Amino acid sequence: MESEKDTRRGMIHVYTGDGKGKTTAALGLALRAVGRGMRVIMLQFLKSSEPTGEILAAEKLKPWLTILPMGRKGFIGRKGPDPEDRRLAEEAVKKVREIYQSASCDLLILDEINVAVAFGLVSPDTVLELMREKPPSLELVLTGRNADPRILEGADLVTEMKMIKHYFEKGIGDREGIER
Template sequence: MSRPRLNQGLVQVYTGNGKGKTTASLGLALRAIGHGYKVFMLQFMKGSKDYGEIQAAEKYLPNLIIVQSGLETFVSRDNPSRTDIELAIQGLNTARKVISEGHYDLVILDEINTALDFNLIEPGDVLEIIKSKPCHVELVLTGRYAPKEITEAADLVSEVTLVKHPYYQGVTAREGIEY
């Protein structure tokens, strides 16, 4: 039995300082899965299995594969470790392979814009992935500080704006809501 495939895969960017970029991409993933599509998410700069999406995918969503390419600790923007850089490059190579194979209908590169901003990977490498993706693959790039060349190459760009956040009132990240 054949499964549905997208007729036209586009490139989406979710960026900005507000909360909700990864959450929006996961909503899109859920919608795609509901229509029989296969989804692959690669999370740059993340390495904790405590994220709710990791647990949900493993338990309930066989058509959502999530791979992390980062450490459990935060990356220093001004002084990333050698391991942070190596993991980001490995993640980029995994993304390149997964996208070029075309087995997944929706590919989400979570926090790739932040990895670019932290100089863990090169914009030219990401642009090459965008240009060479199969026509039936929808590609989503999330994270703050999306470079201009990435937003120009995208078909859709949404900027999530921070208006108010409970973090600034001392509320720490809550399980099941922020992660």
């Protein structure tokens, strides 16, 4: 039987894998938390402030849900990250620590942080530090494919999204309101 103390302890979730739905799952958790009066911040590594559906929705849910895009416009190409990507990732890590200090939310989502690690923009050791430094009552969610095994080991919950079939394979691109 779980005690009330256990339900207030913040857990660490990782949503990873090659399937669609990692950010979507985190946003579903955010919506549930907002519905219960919790404040949520989603800090988006590698994503720009282009008006995606989630950013537009968050504007309507302020102050309960805040989305902070911390990436540049466009994608990291075959040549890999550039200095601007590195600078923005460093700023994002600094922002996480500021959020910890300010206790400004109950649920913090670090969207695409696993991808930032895979690109070498954030070290796995830095993510492990962020996991250890997390305030005890804060719920922390890390998303993105290719999660480092040490991050998986340090989490309380790991969900792997597996792609079985995807319409992208048929040449159907991302659609407004569904993927963006």
